[in-house]
Amino acid sequence: MSLGLAITLIVVALLAGAALGFFIARQYMMKYLKDNPPINEQMLRMMMTQMGRKPSEKQVKQMMAQMNRMQK
Structure with a gap:
């Protein structure tokens, strides 16, 4: 039972990290393009x-x- 819980927590942490990383990178690029137009x-x-x-x-x-x- 604890092995299943550990695997579930690892998967949830990976998904949350990927989602958070995506939104942080998106916000950074939008700010960069606003400050430095192409x-x-x-x-x-x-x-x-x-x-x-x-x-x-x-x-x-x-x-x-x-x-x-x-x-x-």
């Missing part, structure tokens, strides 16, 4: 220039606003 205005200008377009400030602001809306 694309900023300078990168956006560079990409548009490489595609052969001369971006105006209005276009860059519109693209950044659209990307921010999509993130939320």
